[in-house]
Amino acid sequence: MDADAIKAAVKDPENALVIALKNDGAVVIDLLPDVAPGHVERIKKLARDGEYDGVAFHRVIEGFMAQTGDVKFGKAETGAAEFRRAGTGGSDHPNLKAEFSRTPFERGTCGMARSAMPDSANSQFFIMFDQGHFLNGQYTVWGQVVAGMEHVDAITRGEPPANPDRMLSMKVVADL
Template sequence: MMRAPIAALAVLLAFGAAQAAPKGAAPKVAAPKASDWRTPAADTVVVIDTTRGRIVLELIPEVAPAHVARFQELTREGVYDGRTFFRVIDRFMAQTGDPDDTGEGSTKKPNLKAEFTFRRDAKTPFAVVAAPAGTEVGLLRSLPVVSQAATWSDATPDKKVSAWGTYCPGVVGEARDEAPDSANSQFFLMRQPYPSLDKRYTAFGRVLSGLEVVLAIKTGEPVAKPQDAMLKVRLLSDIPVAERPTVRVVDTASAWFKGEVARKRASRGADFSVCDIDLPAEVK
């Protein structure tokens, strides 16, 4: 049986839960300037038109190349068109991508080997926002990531350190069976933070736009008579130019992003987490 992340985890950690900032602590933030934006590669942007509205994802090949390649392949083959959200748990995630729409199906393609962690070095476009207890936390493009501190690379043969996607709202993860290497086609979109999934399920992307659509999907385990579905799933690069939306997202190397991190850290204090950072994106 193909399964989403185990629902009966002991505790839903309050990781990145919103709290009111101290009065007067958060001044009005200026809008990003033209130089603060980046345009994602068109073959890493996924446009999902659903019964609830449009969701736009960014895939992150550096963290899970095989999972990204499989997602792109299945998207281009039309496997995801018409697939229902058959398992949706409030304060957790929404699962889809099963060709049988039951939670037990898969494609005829071979299962994927787990990519729970990846290796990074100084060339990896990783923007550090915090460095607690020998680790570094930040964003790799749009994906929240936890990593060993870069200084550890001095002691590793490949001069790299281990890192992994962390499960903030909007993160895209691959569903699997009990065996670590049993992922195939099913995936899930996070509705809430759930760091207990870190290094247990492969994270390979994040919602840039449409998280409100994910939150509007009917819940159920399984969903009774699921009607919420992905009507059409396309890579941005495959959409005809005349109807192709333009997509841009704030660059984590930008001055605006650095200022936003400083503002959030000041307002959240000791409770700050990478899940507190809202990365602005525009889809037109």
């Protein structure tokens, strides 16, 4: 998918992302700044700073979701010993206050990962393979996949996968 096709697929290029996956797979996400302004701001900042580039999908559960975004331990250059800690790290920025909403978790919904503490989201996020209404009101929704869900469906499964897929890059569409 080229830059023009990506821009045509979104409502607002400043509030949309494109994640490049293997085999030229582009995943386009509409951001929801009206639902989760703080989380959207953080995701865009980390994307613009290149923090998500090369980060692995470290937890991918069939029928549920694909989790990524550990910018501390999820990068290829981290090394095997530290990669075992993928899923426990975040960015150098402070954790975010929860922005729970009535927006439901459906196929393609993007939500922030967190610990048991509601205000512990930082950089990690997940993309739903299917609906997950049991998450509604308990995790922050910040985006929705609008193109390329077939590439999300092709992400290697595992907790962690033996050979994890990675985000080659993540960009704000306005910056393409």
